[in-house]
Amino acid sequence: MQWFDALVQGVLLGGMYAQYALGMALMFGVMRIVNISHGDLVILLSLIGISMAMAWGLGPFTVLIILVPLGVFMGWLLQKAILNKVVGSDPLPSLIATFGLSIALQNLMLQIWSANSRSLPGEGIESRSIDIGGIYIGLLPVIVLVVATGLTWGLDLTLKRTRFGRALRAAAADVEAAAMTGINPRAVYALATAIAVGILGFAAVFQALRSTVAPADGAAQLIYAFEAVIIGGMGSVWGAFIGSMVLGISQGIGFRIDPGFGVLAGHIVFLIVLATRPQGLFGKA
Amino acid sequence: MSMTVISQAPVEPPAVTVRRQTPSGRIAMTLAVLGLIALAAMPWWASTGTIRSVLVLCCYIAVAQMWNLLAGYAGLVSVGQQAFMGAAGYALFVFAQTLGINPFVAVFLSLLVPAILAVPLYFLLHRLDGPYFSIGTWVVAEVFRLVASNLPLVNSGAGMSLRVMSQYSAFERNVAMSFLCALMLLVTLGGSYWLLRSRFGLALIAMRDNPVAAASQGVNVAKLRFLIYVAAAVGCGLAGAVYFMAQLRINPPSAFDPMWANVAIFIVMIGGIGSIEGVLIGSLIFFIADRWFGEYGATYFVVLGLMTLLVALYARTGIWGMISKRWDAPWFPIRRTLVDPDR
Numbered sequence: 001m002q003w004f005d006a007l008v009q010g011v012l013l014g015g016m017y018a019q020y021a022l023g024m025a026l027m028f029g030v031m032r033i034v035n036i037s038h039g040d041l042v043i044l045l046s047l048i049g050i051s052m053a054m055a056w057g058l059g060p061f062t063v064l065i066i067l068v069p070l071g072v073f074m075g076w077l078l079q080k081a082i083l084n085k086v087v088g089s090d091p092l093p094s095l096i097a098t099f100g101l102s103i104a105l106q107n108l109m110l111q112i113w114s115a116n117s118r119s120l121p122g123e124g125i126e127s128r129s130i131d132i133g134g135i136y137i138g139l140l141p142v143i144v145l146v147v148a149t150g151l152t153w154g155l156d157l158t159l160k161r162t163r164f165g166r167a168l169r170a171a172a173a174d175v176e177a178a179a180m181t182g183i184n185p186r187a188v189y190a191l192a193t194a195i196a197v198g199i200l201g202f203a204a205v206f207q208a209l210r211s212t213v214a215p216a217d218g219a220a221q222l223i224y225a226f227e228a229v230i231i232g233g234m235g236s237v238w239g240a241f242i243g244s245m246v247l248g249i250s251q252g253i254g255f256r257i258d259p260g261f262g263v264l265a266g267h268i269v270f271l272i273v274l275a276t277r278p279q280g281l282f283g284k285a
Numbered sequence: 286m287s288m289t290v291i292s293q294a295p296v297e298p299p300a301v302t303v304r305r306q307t308p309s310g311r312i313a314m315t316l317a318v319l320g321l322i323a324l325a326a327m328p329w330w331a332s333t334g335t336i337r338s339v340l341v342l343c344c345y346i347a348v349a350q351m352w353n354l355l356a357g358y359a360g361l362v363s364v365g366q367q368a369f370m371g372a373a374g375y376a377l378f379v380f381a382q383t384l385g386i387n388p389f390v391a392v393f394l395s396l397l398v399p400a401i402l403a404v405p406l407y408f409l410l411h412r413l414d415g416p417y418f419s420i421g422t423w424v425v426a427e428v429f430r431l432v433a434s435n436l437p438l439v440n441s442g443a444g445m446s447l448r449v450m451s452q453y454s455a456f457e458r459n460v461a462m463s464f465l466c467a468l469m470l471l472v473t474l475g476g477s478y479w480l481l482r483s484r485f486g487l488a489l490i491a492m493r494d495n496p497v498a499a500a501s502q503g504v505n506v507a508k509l510r511f512l513i514y515v516a517a518a519v520g521c522g523l524a525g526a527v528y529f530m531a532q533l534r535i536n537p538p539s540a541f542d543p544m545w546a547n548v549a550i551f552i553v554m555i556g557g558i559g560s561i562e563g564v565l566i567g568s569l570i571f572f573i574a575d576r577w578f579g580e581y582g583a584t585y586f587v588v589l590g591l592m593t594l595l596v597a598l599y600a601r602t603g604i605w606g607m608i609s610k611r612w613d614a615p616w617f618p619i620r621r622t623l624v625d626p627d628r
Contacts, residue, residue: 034416036364085598091415095362096554097597103547104590107583219543223427226420230413264431267424271409274421278412 002256005135010252011245012137014228015145016210018244019203020221021228022148022155023196025240028229030172030192031087033094035078037102039221040109041197045071045204046213047109050118060122060209068201075197079190087189102218109215120208144206151199152241158195159237168192220263227270233280242282246273304622305482313616321471327463328456336459340531343466344524345548346568347473350561351520352549354477357559358489359513360496362415364546365422368406368429369399369518370525371540375433377526378445378535383438388449389461392526399522403515411510423543430541444536447529465527473520478561481619485509490619493559551589554596557605561617566604 020042027033035041048070049063058066082101086093128139159165170178171188179185207213207221224247232243247266254265273281306314324343327336348366355361376395381388406425413421434442450458480486491499492506500506529535548571556567578585596603602610609615 028416032415034420036420082594082598091419092356092360092362092558093597093601095416095419096550097594099364099547099550100590100593100595100597102590104587104594107586107590110583111587219423223420223424226417227424230417230421258435260431260435264428264435267428267431270424271428274409274412 001134003253006252006256007249008135008137009141010249012141012145012248013252014245014248015141015148016203016206016244017224017228017247018148018152018241019144019199019206020225021232021240021244022151022237023199024225025229025232025237026155026192026196030168031083031094031189032089032091033083033087034091034098034226035083035193035196036095036098036222037105037218038200038225039218039223040102040105041071041074041078041218042200042204042207042221043213043215043218044105044109045074045201046120046208047113047118047215049204050120050208050213051113053120060120060125060205063120064202064205067204068198071201071204072194072198075194075200076190078197079193083193084186084189102222106215106218113215115214115216117212117214118208119212120205122209126209140206140209144210147202147206148241148244151202152237155195155199156237164188164191224266227266230280231270231273233283236282239280239282243280246281300627301623301625304624305618305620307615307618309614309616310618317474317616321467324470325464325467327466328459333455333459336462337531340462340466340527342568342572343469344528345552345572346564347469347524348521348545349549349552349556349568350473350477350564351517351524352546353553353558353561353564354480354513354520355517357553358493359510360492361510361514362419363422363517364419364543364550365424365426366517366521366549367525367541367543367545368422368426369403369521370528370545371426371429371433371535371537371542372398372402372525373522374525374529374535374540375439375445377530378447379439381449382445382447385449388447388530392465392523392530395526396519396522399518399525400515403518407511407514411507411514423546426541426543430537433537433540442537444534444539447533447535450530450533462527462531465530469523469527472523474561474564476516476520478617478619481561481617486619489513547586547589551593553603554593555603557603557607557609558601560605560609562609562615563603563605565616570604 020038024034024038027035045067049067052058052066053060053063082097083094086097088094122140125143126138126140129136130139130142159169167178167183167188168191170181170183171185175185178188203221228243228247229240230243231246232239232241246269250269251262251266255262257265323330324339327339331339348370352363352366355363355366373395376398377388377391380386380391380394386394410418410421410425433439439445453461481489488499488504488509491502491504492509496506525540529540532539552567552571553564554567555570556565557563574585574589578588600607
C-alpha cells in the first residue's frame with residue numbers, strides 16, 4: 001500500500017514535470033536548441049504571478065489567464081531578440097547565449113525578489129484532498145496532471161492536424177526544403193518558442209501553488225525537463241509526457257526509500273535509460 | 286578523339302623550410318617561462334594573501350583552458366566539469382586525512398579518480414547530441430554532489446577538513462602551493478600548447494573547424510574527443526585538488542559548485558574561444574572584475590551574464606579574435622608557415 005501510494009504520488013509529480021518538458025521537447029524538436037534559461041523562465045513567471053496576486057488580490061485562475069499570454073509574449077521576444085541570431089548547425093552559440101541569459105535572469109530575480117521562497121495563495125485548493133480507497137490524493141496535483149494531459153494532447157493534435165503543425169514538422173525535418181515550399185522558418189520558430197514558453201505559464205502557476213519558488217530554483221526545473229525528454233525519447237510530445245511520468249515515479253519511490261535519495265533516484269533512472277536505451281523509451285533507434 | 290597520355294615528370298620537392306615560431310611567440314615564451322619561475326618562487330617575494338589570490342587565478346586559468354579544449358576544439362560543451370574538480374578534491378581529502386597519505390603525494394594520487402570516472406562517463410554522455418551533452422554533464426555533476434551528500438566515507442553533507450596540513454609550517458605550505466600553481470599552469474597551458482603544436486594539434490584544429498571534413502581526412506574524431514574529455518577531467522581534477530588543498534575544507538555544495546562552469550564559460554567566451562591567448566586575457570579580466578565588482582553580488586552577475594549573451598550574439602571570437610584580426614602577433618603560435626629560403 002505504501003509503495004502504491006508512492007507510485008500514485010510519483011505519477012502526480014510527473015504531471016508537474018510534463019508541464020516543463022513539453023516546451024523543451026517542442027523547441028529541441030524544431031530548432032535543435034536547448035534553452036538553458038527554460039527553468040529560469042518558469043521561476044520568473046511564477047514570481048511575477050505571485051507579486052500580482054499579492055498586489056491586486058488575484059485568484060490563481062486569474063493569474064493563469066494573465067501569465068499564459070505573458071509567457072507567449074516572452075517566448076516570442078526571446079526568439080526575435082536572441083534565438084533567431086543563434087539558431088544553426090553549431091550548438092555552441094545558442095547554448096552560450098541562453099546560458100548567459102540564465103545567469104542574468106537568476107541574479108536579476110535575486111535583486112528584485114530576494115532569495116526568499118514564496119508561494120501563490122490558492123484559495124484553499126492546495127489543501128483539499130480526495131480519499132480514494134485509503135489513499136489521500138491532493139486535489140491540486142490531480143488538476144496539474146489533468147492539465148498536463150490536456151496540454152500534451154492539444155500540442156500533439158496541433159502538430160499533427162494544423163497547418164502550423166505541418167509547417168513546424170517540415171521545418172524540423174529539413175529547414176531549407178521547408179523554406180523552398182514557402183514556409184518562413186523564422187515565423188515558425190517564433191511561434192514554436194511562443195507556445196513553449198506559453199506552456200511554462202501553466203507550469204509557473206502550478207509550481208507556485210504546489211510548493212514554493214525561489215530565484216535559484218530554475219536549474220533544477222531545467223534538469224527535470226531535460227531528463228523527462230531524454231527518458232521519453234526525443235521528438236515526441238507523448239514521449240516527453242511518459243518520460244515525465246517515469247521521472248516522477250522514480251523520484252516518488254526514491255523519496256519513500258530515503259528522503260535524501262529522491263532526486264538522486266530520478267538521476268539514476270535517467271542514467272540507466274541513457275546507458276541501455278539512448279534513443280529513449282519511445283524514440284526510434 | 287585520341288587519348289593523350291600526360292607523362293608525369295618527377296617533381297623535385299621545393300627547398301622550403303617550415304617556420305613554426307614567430308618573434309611575438311619568442312617574446313611570449315620568454316615571458317611565460319619567467320612567469321612560471323616567478324610563480325614557483327612566490328614564497329620568497331609574496332605574502333600569504335597574495336599567494337592565495339594567485340592560486341585562485343591559476344585555478345581559473347586551468348579550468349578555463351580545460352573548458353576551452355573541450356568546447357573550443359573537441360566540440361564538447363560541458364557545463365559539468367565541477368564534477369571532476371570535486372571528485373579530485375574529495376579524493377585528496379580521503380587519501381590525506383582518512384588514509385594518512387602525505388598530502389603532497391595525495392594531490393597527484395587524487396588525479397586517478399577523475400581519470401577513472403571520466404572513462405565510463407564519456408561512454409554514457411557521448412550518446413547525447415550537442416546541447417543535450419551539456420545538460421547531461423550537468424546531471425552528472427548533480428549526481429556526484431548528491432552521492433557525496435549521502436556518502437559516509439566523505440562525511441556526507443557535513444564535509445571534511447584537511448587537518449593534516451597543520452603539521453606543516455606556513456612557509457612550507459606556501460612553497461607547496463606556489464609549486465603546485467606553477468605545475469598546474471605548466472600542465473594545463475603548456476600541455477595544451479604542446480598538444481596543439483603536435484600532429485594531434487593539426488587534427489584538433491581540423492576537428493574544430495569542421496568535424497565531418499576532419500573525419501573524411503582520416504582524423505579519428507571519436508577517439509580524439511574521448512582523449513580530450515579524459516584529459517580535461519584530469520586537468521580540472523588537478524585544479525580542484527589544489528584549490529581545496531588551499532581551502533582546507535570541502536563540502537558537497539562547494540565541491541560541485543556550478544559557479545566553476547559559469548567562470549570557465551565567461552572567461553573563454555570573453556577572452557576568445559579556441560585560443561590559449563584568449564584564456565589568459567579572459568582570466569585576467571574576470572579576476573580583476575571579481576576583485577573590483579564582486580561586492581556588488583547579484584548585479585555583478587547580471588552584467589557577467591549579459592556580457593556572455595552579447596558575446597555569443599555579436600562577437601563570437603571574443604577579445605583575442607578581435608585583436609588577432611588586426612595584429613598578426615600570436616603569443617603561442619601553432620601555425621606552420623612555409624618559407625622559401627631562395628626568396
